[in-house]
Amino acid sequence: MRKRVFIASLFLLGIICGCSKSSSTTTNTGVPNVAVNFTIDINNPQYVNLTVPSGWMYVTGGYHGIIIYRVSQDQFNAYDRTCTYNNAGIVQVEKSSLIAIDSSCGSTFTLLSGAAQHGPATLPLKQYVTSFDGTNLTVSN
Numbered sequence: 826m827r828k829r830v831f832i833a834s835l836f837l838l839g840i841i842c843g844c845s846k847s848s849s850t851t852t853n854t855g856v857p858n859v860a861v862n863f864t865i866d867i868n869n870p871q872y873v874n875l876t877v878p879s880g881w882m883y884v885t886g887g888y889h890g891i892i893i894y895r896v897s898q899d900q901f902n903a904y905d906r907t908c909t910y911n912n913a914g915i916v917q918v919e920k921s922s923l924i925a926i927d928s929s930c931g932s933t934f935t936l937l938s939g940a941a942q943h944g945p946a947t948l949p950l951k952q953y954v955t956s957f958d959g960t961n962l963t964v965s966n
């Protein structure tokens with residue numbers, strides 16, 4: 826009997842560990858899925874805004890466009906610009922470069938994590954997977 830409980834515990838642990846793998850994939854916030862897969866060379870002059878931490882820029886793609894935000898020297902976050910309140914509004918980065926706001930509903934999101942700071946939206950911005958090799962930044966689902 827104890828052996829069965831032990832095996833069942835291992836099975837549950839496997840399920841829990843299996844779930845954590847999905848954190849490396851695109852965050853699903855209800856924003857419609859659109860295939861995203863592109864690579865940019867951040868040394869290209871058109872991406873000069875991404876050469877320093879806290880830099881950001883808009884790029885085409887996703888459901889309503891994408892914001893790429895440089896969190897640190899080697900970490901970039903890529904957010905869909907769709908406001909997650911009802912997936913209709915489009916967020917814009919504020920002058921402070923710290924938050925994105927949908928001016929139609931007033932929802933705000935921090936660029937550090939995409940989390941909703943101020944409602945009515947409660948879900949975070951949809952986030953895409955990023956990988957950076959020191960020169961090339963890939964954004965994908």
Ligand code: FES
Nearest residue numbers: 908910911914930
């Ligand atoms: S999503 Fe419609 S107003 Fe923010």
